[in-house]
Amino acid sequence: MTLTTMISTMAAGMLRTTGIFALTLIGSLPLGMVVALLRKSRFAPVRGIIRGFISIMRGTPLMLQLLVWYFGPYYLFGWNIGNWRFPALILGFVLNYAAYFAEIYRGGIESIPVGQYEACEVLGYTKSQTFMRVILPQVIKNIMPSVTNEVITLVKDTSLAFTLAYQEVFSLAKQISASQTSFMPFLIAGIFYFIANYLVEIIMNRIEKSMDYYK
C-alpha cells in the first residue's frame, strides 16, 4: 500500500469520524439543555430520573454504553434491528454528551444572579422571554470555555467507535497497521486528530471572541 492510498483511505475514515462528531454535537447540545431544564423540574420524580440518568452516563465508561446500545436490543429483548450499528453509535454518543452538557448548562444557569430574573419579572417579561432574551445569552458566554473542553474531548472520543467496529479513522488505522505491519497509520491518525482539534480551537476561539463585547 502506498502512502497516498493509505492517506486517502484514512481520509475517508476521517470523514466518518467527522460525521460522528457533527451528529453528536447536533444531537447533544440541544438535548443537554432539555436535560438541564428537566433537572430543575418542579416534579420531584422527573428530577430524580434525570439525576439518575446523568449519574449513569457520567459514571460508566462510554465504551460500555456503546456496547449496551448496540447489543442491548438483541440480548435484552431479542430484537434484530437492521443497520443498527451507526444509529446505536450516535445514540450512545448523543446521550452521553447530553449528560455532560446538561451539567455544564446547569452550572451556567445557576451562576446567573437572581437579580437578573427579578429585573425581568418587574419589567413584565414572561418566563420564556426571561430565559431566551436574558438568561440564555449570558449562560452561553459563561460556559463557552467548558464547552470547548468537551468538544475537544469529543473529537478524541470518536475513536471509541472502534468498539462497534465502525470504520472511522482510528479503526482503519488499527486495521491498516496490522495488515501492512506499519506504524505509519497511527501517525497519520494522530495528525488527523490534531488538525481537527486545531480547527476546533480556532472556531471556538472565534465564537468566544464574538461574545467579548461585554463582561
Next chain:
Amino acid sequence: MIIEMKNIRKSFDGLEVLKDISFGVDSGEVVSIIGPSGSGKSTLLRCATFLETIDGGEILYMGEHAAHTDESGNAVYVSPHELRHFRSYCGLVFQQFNLFPHYSILKNIIDAPVHVQHRNIEEAKTEAMELLSKMGIADKADAYPYQLSGGQQQRVAIARALAMNPEILFFDEPTSALDPELTGEVLKVIRQLADEKMTMVVVTHEMPFAKAVSNRVIFMDGGVIVEQGDPLKVFEDPQEERTKQFLRVFER
C-alpha cells in the same frame, strides 16, 4: 390612590417580617421609607411589586384589587394573566441596578417596551433617547453596562423603569451600592422626577435627601410602621422613642 396596601402580613419560614402593615400612596406623592436594616423595607417593596407574595392583607392598584384576603385570612391573588396588568403599574429600581450586561444601554431600555408592551421600536428608541438625555447620559446609548460607573448604571436602571411608563416607581436603596461621590448624581435625577410629580416610594438612608424631597416619611422597625408624617415633623420632632434612637445615629 395609586397603590394601597392594607394589613399586609409576610413571613419567611416562621419569621414574621411584615406585621400588619398598611400604607397608601397618592398620585404625585413622594414617600421615603427609612429604618434600620432588617426592618422589612425591602420586603415591603418586593410585595408591592409582586416579587414576593403576601401571606395576608390586600394590595390595590388604582382602586382595583390585585390581592385580597379570603375568609380564612389567607391572601388570594388575581390570575397570573391579570397580575401582568397590575405589574405594569409599578416599576422597581434595585440597589444593585440589575442591568442586562449583554445589552447596550439603549437596548436595556427599549427591550421591555418593545417585547413586553409591543411598542413600535422607533418610537421606543426616541423615547429612550429622551430619557437618557434627561438622565444626562445620552452619549452612553451604545455603551455596555460594564463600561459605566455605578452612578451612570443606576441612572440607566431608572430610565429602564421609566420607559415602561409606570404609575409609580419604587426605589430600594438606590444609592447604597454607590461610592459616596456618585450618590449625588442619582439623587439629583430622583429629585428631578419628584419635581415632575412622578409618584415614588424611596427606601433610603440619605436623610437630607428624604427630608428635602419627600412629602411623607415612614419610619419602619421590626416589621411595623412606627411613625410617619411630614418629613420636617418626623426628622425634627419625632414622637416615638424608637424613631428618636434611630435618627440619633445619623446625627453627628
